[in-house]
Each structure stands twice: as C-alpha cells, then as structure tokens.
Amino acid sequence: MNNALGRLLHPRSVAVIGASDDALRIGGRPIAYMRSQGYQGRLLPVNPNWPQIQGLPAFASVAALPETPDVAIVAVAAKLAPQVVADLGARGTAAAIVFSAGFAEMGEEGTQLQQRMLDAARASGIRLLGPNSLGVLNPRIGFYGSFTSVVEMGFPGAGRVGIASQSGAYGSHILGLAREFGIGVSSCVMSGNECDISLGELVHAFVEDGDTDVITVYSEGIRDGDRLLAALEAARHARKPVVMMKVGTSAVGSAAAQSHTASIAGNDAVTDAVLAEFGVVRARSTEHMLDVARLATRRIYPANNTLGVITVSGGAGVIVSDAAETAGLPMPEMPAAAQKHLKELIPFAAPRNPVDCTAQFMNDLSIAGRFTEAVVDEGGYQSVLGFFTYTVGADSIAEGLRAQLKAVRDKHPDRLFVLSILASKERVRQYEDDGFTVFEDPARAVAAIEAMGRFGQAFARERALLPPPVPPVALPATTPSEAEAKRVLAEAGIAVAPERACATAADAVAAAQALGFPVVMKILSPDILHKSEIGGVLLNVASAGAVGDGFATLMERAKQAAPEARIEGVLVARQLFGGVECILGIQRDPVFGPVAMFGLGGIFVEVMKDVVLRRCPFGEDVAEQMIRAIQGAPLLLGARGKPPADVKALAAMLSRLSVFAHQAGPSLQSIDLNPVFALPEGQGAYAADAVIEVAP
C-alpha cells in the first residue's frame, strides 16, 4: 500500500509540527510514545524555539526538514494550521494528522478556517486526517501519531484487528478494552472532523492493508454513504469481516419527514438494513464488537454455520441452547449412531446436542476427548463450543484435558472451536495458543459464533446482479397529483388499479359504468396529499346516481378544506375485493439514497411497526425475501384458511418500484403506495393509491 492512506498507517518517517519537549503536552506525547515503543522510522520534531526536543534534533520549520516526511503530525494552534498544511503539501508529504481543535466543531468561524486548510491541502494533494483528531497508531511498528492518554494504562498489543473510530474518546475507550480483551491491533485511526479523509476511506484502507484481517468501526454519523458502501463491498470481496458500532440515529432529511414511509421506519432501521446487506455485523455494545472481532481473528467463517456443544453441565447446555435459538444459530441433533455410541461410553450421558459428558470425564479425561471428537467428526458441526467452566482451573485436570482437546483441534483445522472456561490468565493463554478462543460467558460465546456464520454467508454470496431497468420515465418537476403519479408508475411497469381521471360528473358516471360497480371515488388534486383526512375518498359507490352525487360531495369538501388547492376533478377506480392490503414505499435516506419499505396495510404498519427495508435497487428474488421476512407474512401465504396472495406479483412490483426510485435520481423524495391489494395467487397485485413526492 503506497498511497497516502497506506503511508498514514505505515509511515517510514514522521514529522511533528509543534513538537514539545514536555512528554505530557499534545505536541510531546507522540514523540514520547514512539520513543518508548521503539518506532523504527525517522522521527523529525519541528519547533523554531528549541534545537532539541526530547533528546532528538529539532528543526525550525517544515522547510528546514532534512527530508520529506511520509506523514506529519500537526499540533499547532488552529489558526496556524492552514499555512503548515500548505508548507507540508509543498514538500510532498503524503498525509497530515491534524490534532489541532478549534475548527468546524466550534461554529462558523472555525468552519471557514477548516475550509481554508482543506483548500491548502487540495492545492498540493496532501491528505488530511482530522482536524480535531486523536490521531493514528500502529503498534506493529511502534508508530504513535496520537496523543491519546489511554496508553498510560499500557500500550496496545500488536495484532491484526484494525480500528476505525470517528470519536477520539470512544476510540481510545475501545483501544483500552481491546488491550484487556487480549486483542492485538494492526492500526487504530480516529477520524475527528473528517474534513478530508472519511470513515469509508479508512475502512477501504484496512481492506487494502496486508496487516489487517478484521475491521472494527465505531461511527456516530455516516457522512460518505457511497464510499462506505464501496469499502464494505470491497471488504466482503476480500473476505475481511467488518463489525460496526453505529450509535444514535442521524437526522432525517426535513423533506422525508412528510412521508408516511419515513415516519414509520426510523433512520436507524435503514442503517440496520444496509449493514445487513453487506454482511456487516452491527454490534450492540462495545463488548459485543470486541467479542466478535476477537473470534474473527481465527479467520474461520462457516457459510452454513451449525453449532455442536459439548458440556459438563446440563444447565450450561440449556443456556447455550436458549442463546443459540435467540441468535438464530442452528443446533441440529447428533446422528442416531453417534448418540448410541456415546451412550455406550457413558450410560447417563445426554448425547443429542448439547452433548453432556457429565462430570464423569474428570475420572477419565479421555472421555472428554472422545466426546469432543464425536461432536466434531460424527456431528459434523461447523462450530463447536465446549463448556468446561472451572474444571480446567484445577491443575489436576487442566493439562490432561488440554492434550485431549488439542488432539481433536489439530485434526480438524477447518472448524471453529470455542471454549467456555474459567481459569487463570496463563491457563487461558495456553488454550488460546492451542487454537481455541475462550469466553467465560457461554451466552457471549454463542453470539460471537453466530456472527462468524453471518460473515461466512456474506462472503459466499455472489455479487448481486443489478435488476433489469424499468422503462425510463421522466419524473414530474413537482409533486404530481394521484392520477399523474399513477400514470408515471404504470409507465414504469407498476400495476395500478384500473381507474380514470374525470373532470365532470358526467365523465365520472361514464367511467364507473365502463369500469364496473362498485367504484371508489377520490378527489384529484396535486395540492392534497392525504385525501382521506379531508373526507376526499368515497368507497363502495354502487350506482350511476351515487356517482353523480359523490362528484358533487367531493368538490364541496375539497373547496371547504383546501380553498387554495388546484382541483383537477375526481378519480374513479374499480373497487378491489378479496386481497390482502399492503404498503409499499420509498424514502430517500440522506446517506444511503432511496430505500424501499414493505409491510402489511393499516394497523400492521402503524401499530405493529411490522416492516422490512432495503436499499434500492434490488431484484425480484430479494423482494420476495423481504415480503417473506415480515412477521405478518403468514397472512400473505394463506393463514387462517384464506387463499395465498399473489406474492410473485407483489415481489415484481416491489422490485420495479426500487429500480424506478433508483433511476429517478435525487429529486425523488418519497413514494407511498397505500394500499396495494395483493389479490389471490395468479390474480396480481394493484396499487389503489399512490403518492410521489418530488423535491421542490
């Protein structure tokens, strides 16, 4: 990796601008850290007032440096930083880490200063990390381009887990915990204000970094959706697992707040859907993130994960089974022959899975080995969890058990082996060295094992083919009326209920007679989005006379409720019966672009929040998976004696809607198809109402 971000993680030389002789000041800490940790590159302090800094020769200015540093640390007052960056750029430095604070985080004036600094960088091509960044550290080469004080508790161990954090304080917190968890770090980068280098680029840098196997990400707000997604796809392709903690919910675009879809599905649910799409495991807590990262360093990612459990306590077996069920990790039974064979070894063993070898193994340690071998070999599980708890804490047991387990482990290098034991740090390290990952809490072990399977599934997936395009349709320049919205959607191949726009009562009667009674009548106006709220919808209109009266009623109601609205007439549609009511929607996410939503109509969406989301566009296969994923799916598949609905037609509609939204570009704010009637199998699905919102 010889590009700027590669240099940022692996600099051969580092200048510190604003270097301090005081090892506790921010311009002094990096130098002190690197000296204590044996940084092998060249360290070049810059300070006009001192000939020496912490025992190293210092230089008066960037211009005075004897060589061009790969990376420079900028630890000067904010107002001086733009000039320093310009000077570094002129020297050809690849990247600068800007510690200095007092930029965009401090209001308007700081924002302008930050822009000036960025302009200076762009002029020469030097890349900027920060400002307001706690920096970068690479324990593998002793590079500490950081002033984080977390290292006062001990420097991180070197390893193969990369950490990218937007927060310096929380990034350091993670670093401190990683050390306690025994996790070795390749590099840790804290991105600060992200005026230039963004989180997505950092993830990409870790994908390309030969020293990094596992990528952990802490994010408070994603700014570069496209770049991040490209990095996640690259990580998937490179078989590097990404585990991400994304806290809070980003602000929803003000335009989106109007849409039905946006108000139902929070922005956070969009993040969930997008991360799941790329096989990223979203961490529920810092511990969860580090548990997953630690196990992931074994680089065993079973695409068809199953869990076999060997236990010395029935209770622990139940805990593991409960946790596996919650996590959705399958625990198939042992084959009947294997069960029989284990019963012969110990009559009172429980041989199904969890396999309980009982405390008997303490009298004959080979039992533990034979039972474990049976689980791995005869059971054929991809992942194996052994619960031996404190029994290995006793020296009398520990050595013998270790030999038994190691023999099985060595014979099956492709399997994921996890132990739940309580023992001294030294003893745990021995088991870890033998190829077992150790968790004290069996439930946490299960959660981590489940994550490995999700990585494996994502890695095994073919790159999704783009779905076929829909006919190109021009989006109206402003939010269209219902009839116009439906016309546009119909052109894109989305089935709408048969209907006609009618300017007069006579037109409406003729339309109803042509469509067949009963009909639905709706006021037609580009200025009235939520018609039912003003009484603008009439259902079950069953005769020509009623249609005539209905026309007058709707005109009167519209005039009363919205005197300024442009009224184009009335929409007459055939009333659909016998289908399942659904909602299909699109909302434009400010970070990830158009996102599709599917749910069952009415209360299911509004009260039960039973919806599924997916970034656009996607094909019919994905659409069908979405439809089957909602909790209320049995209603579509024929619950309670009703005929199954036309799920294929519904999936086609959802997929086309997603492609339409993708093609429509950024002026499309939202679409609500509500209700959509999914008729019985073979009879299709039709949108009975449609709202398209276009950005002004």
Added chain:
Amino acid sequence: MNNALGRLLHPRSVAVIGASDDALRIGGRPIAYMRSQGYQGRLLPVNPNWPQIQGLPAFASVAALPETPDVAIVAVAAKLAPQVVADLGARGTAAAIVFSAGFAEMGEEGTQLQQRMLDAARASGIRLLGPNSLGVLNPRIGFYGSFTSVVEMGFPGAGRVGIASQSGAYGSHILGLAREFGIGVSSCVMSGNECDISLGELVHAFVEDGDTDVITVYSEGIRDGDRLLAALEAARHARKPVVMMKVGTSAVGSAAAQSHTASIAGNDAVTDAVLAEFGVVRARSTEHMLDVARLATRRIYPANNTLGVITVSGGAGVIVSDAAETAGLPMPEMPAAAQKHLKELIPFAAPRNPVDCTAQFMNDLSIAGRFTEAVVDEGGYQSVLGFFTYTVGADSIAEGLRAQLKAVRDKHPDRLFVLSILASKERVRQYEDDGFTVFEDPARAVAAIEAMGRFGQAFARERALLPPPVPPVALPATTPSEAEAKRVLAEAGIAVAPERACATAADAVAAAQALGFPVVMKILSPDILHKSEIGGVLLNVASAGAVGDGFATLMERAKQAAPEARIEGVLVARQLFGGVECILGIQRDPVFGPVAMFGLGGIFVEVMKDVVLRRCPFGEDVAEQMIRAIQGAPLLLGARGKPPADVKALAAMLSRLSVFAHQAGPSLQSIDLNPVFALPEGQGAYAADAVIEVAP
C-alpha cells in the same frame, strides 16, 4: 436464624460422614477447605478406619460423635446414605448435606433409594439438602460444606450476596465469576436433586438471613411454585432484591397442550410474567445477573428511577441514551436554568442530558465536580452515570477527579452513582470504596441501573389486595358444552352474548325472533370443542326461514363429522357488530396454577403473538394495565379514527375470569373466550364463544 435452614448456612459444628484423609476426594475436600479458610466451628470427621483425618481426631460412627453436630455432610456410597441419615436424625442433627450421587438422577432404583432416605429423614425431622448436591459454603465464617473444585482458583470473598443454584456445576461457575467480578458472597447453596429442601425454601432462608442483602437464583426447573412465590413476596417485603436466571422451558402439562391459550403463550412467558409480578429481575445471562447483584449491594433502589449522565465523550452519551431507551429508563432533560449555567461554565458543553463536559475538564478538574454536582442537585436524577473512560487511568487526572467526585457523592448519599471507567484494579477499588460502582461498558451499567428501579418499584408497591370473589359456581365434572360453559361463566358475572340453547328448529326460530336478526347459529355439543373446523358455525343468519334451514344444516354436519358426539341442539345468539375482537384465556400452569391471557383476536394472537399473561387472580386495575400493555392496544383505545372500545368492561371481564379460575381449583384446565367483542365505550364487552376444559 435458629431453624434448620439457618443452621445449614451458619453451622456451629459440622460432621463429615465418609471423611477422607485425601484432600482431593469428595470426603476430603470440605475438611481441607475449612481448615485452610479458618472455619471457627467444630469440625468432626467420621470414618471407622482412621483415628485421624487430615490431622483432626476422627470418630468411628455417628453414634460415636462427642456432640450433636448442627450440620452433617454425607459423603458415603448412595446405598449407605439412608442409614446415615437415620443415625444423624437420631442424634438430633438439624440438617444433612448429601453429596452422594446415584439417586433419582439414575433411574427407578435410585428413586426408590432416595425415597427411603427421605422417609428416614422425615421420621426424625432432619432436613436434607440434595442428594447429588455440591453443597453449601459460607465464606463469612469459612464454612465449606462443599466439594466444588472452583475454589482451587481462589476462595470466594465474603460479602452480602446469597447464591441459590439448582445446578452444582453452574452454581460453581457463577461462584467463580462472582469472585472475578469482585462480588462478596454471604452463602452459596447448590440444591441438587431437591428431595427435601427446595429452591423456594432456600430463597426464604436468604430472606431471613441477616448476612444477606441481595439474592441471586439459578434455576433449571421450578418444582415448588407456591413456596417460591411466598419466598419472593417475603423478599419484596424485606426489600431484598432477587435476580434470577431461569433457563429453558419446563414441560407443559399434556392436558394444557390442547388449549388454544397454552399453544400461543409458551411456558417460559408464564415464568416471565410471574417473576415480573414479584419484582424479580430475570437475568438474560450470567454476566447480567452478576452486574445486577453487584450494583444491588449498594442498597439504593429508586422507585421512580431517572438517569442523569455526565460524559466526556459525545459518543458515549449517545450509547448510554440508546441503551436507556432500550431498557425503558427515563432520561429527562436538565432544567433550563441548569443548562444555561453549564453553558456559562463551558460554552461548547452539551448541557441537556447526557451532559457533556468535554475534554475541557482535564485542564480544570473542578469542572468535572461542578458538572456532576449540577446533574445530581439541579437535575435531581435518582441515578447518575459518569463516563470518564480511560482518563482516570492517567495518574495526572485520577487523584484530582476522585476528590471532585467523592465530594458530590458524600453530599448525596441517597443517589445511585455509577462510573464507566477504564483503570487499574487498584484505582477501580478506590472508586468503589468511595461509593461508586464501576462498569467498564456503559451499556452494561445502564442495564444494571434500570434493574435497581424495578426493584424500587416492586418494594414500593402495596401488597396487592385480593380482588373481590365472584359468586361461587360449581365447575361441571367434565368438559361442558358451549351453552353450559357460558351459563357457568355468566353466573360468575362474565358477560356473554345474548343467546339461547334450542333443541328444535322451531325453538331456534323463536329464539332468533326474540333476540333480533341477524343471528349466529352454532352446533351445541359437549364433544365438539372446535366447532368452526367442522362447519358448525353459521354467521349472519338473517331470517326465520334461514334459521330453520340452518338448524337442519348444522345437525347434518355434526352427524357427518362426529357421529359419536352427543348433540344437544343449536345455540342461537344475537350477532354483535362494531366491536374489537379480543381473546381472553386461562391456562393451568403446572407450577404456578391458573394464568390468564389477553390479546386481540385472530391474527394478532396467532401470527403476531401479541399477548400478555398474568397469574390469577387479579383485580380490575391490573387487568386494565394488561390490556394497555399489548402492542396492539391503540386499536382498543381509538386508533385510525375508530371509537375507543369499552376497556373498563373488558378489564372487569378479565379480572372476573381470573378470580373464577382461581376459585375453580385444580380440575380447571383451560378456558378460551374467543372471540370476545369489546364494543364502543359504555356498551360493554361480550364473550361470543366459550370453551371450558375440565380435567377428567
């Protein structure tokens, strides 16, 4: 505590029957442990073959003991145990801990042996723990009536947390983790086969134990529902929090499996409901249990818990807010005046809550003190969480911050103070000694804080008054027909839809004319429980002619589908319109007796599993809380422009049903009222169908 269970936890003298000179054998471990831990009572080894055991004088038999021991450990072969127990009983020993295995866990023969031993105990009144028990330990007095090898990793610390575990292996696992978590133990008891002393009695013993403040319970299957509930109520009354890990799901009685209610609500959900009723916190994992127990030792249980957060990282603030929202722990905003005042101290502080004092505090530690004081005093939060992460790891910060925080802590002894910090063990201990409970992970801290509020609420609750009885109604001896079931329920004050049982077509026509059309007609037979499955229900029967035809149709269908069934005629009921369909049910839980279920009708229960459960009996206030607790409650309260339903009438029905089920006694298996129509407010709620199952 001078009763047998009190002696079991605090024996003044202990005999070991089957004592061994080998400190690694099960008859040798307790002696070795007690000697190494300085047990102050008298230790009396019994072994006919040795004059001395581990340096102590040994006695040849129970009869030869120089005094009556408070407690005896029985570590002899199973077949000898009944005689040993008889001998101990004859001496007047209060309780025996039976280590020996080979009893009920080993099949029929062992079960008989266990019964013989129990008979021997009952004859003299000696109480038995076990058999197959890993024993009892009380680190406060160095009493180790246990052969658990977990102590080889270190003996538990003495403290005020009691541990009651049904599993020896998992109990020891908990003990090992408790030591790592720095939790001091009052006593730990592992109950094994529970032939005599049950989990409920152990919980009760901890309620009465003056050395125990907090009770932790690990259960694999509750055998003594009534006793456990009495103990939990006593714990609540004594303000002793109980945190319980209940794994797996107990077997559902085979009779209950027939009932609709039982098939919807799993047995585990019953456990959830019962534990919540008593304010027991159900632990999701061992770590969760120990987190809660550790914080609970502070004995601060806020009945109206609110969380104020002081942080040095915006990101951590978001993590805490996310976790608090998930847990349902309120985080109200700081008062406006306090926010203004904090903004004056640091212009870029975030003063709402979480209150972010930013890294500025590192330059002036008094800022941390003033901000924390503001959160506690001006914010008035019951619980306060400070996120200072690794900053306290630096000696330069740690001492000063400690003084600042301690001053606030000392001024407000009634508040719960939790810190999320990363520091050395010694440093953490200092903060703990100052009155702060320390969690590394802020999300785990929030979960534990939330639990303290649940304890506080439960402790503050008045003992629930028993609801008024319903008129005593004799339950039929066998499962009654629908008409009979409704008659019984109506007598108990439960409103059923107006209806008449009709033996002939002419009766049916007359009944329909009296009730008013349209009517519902249903086949009436004690042998046909699920009428709609055989086409035995006709809806919307709208004329006298149609009633006559319907009668014939139903008779014909019943004969075809169930030729053996006793047919009593047809039930004619007025058809109800305009209400919300609900389901009310009762299932008899094998452990906790009758449990009531409430949910919305149809798909809400079957597909969405949106139900709430509660042990019977309960009053109308509780019933109304249940109704409002389901996810679909907005449908009853007037969602989507519909009139609100008569929730009061529904609550009255649910409460009366619970009282009826309670009064009916154990032969009542289940009741399904499905559907119940909750009509608009003021118009009542009526059961349109009723099934009562009676045990044969």
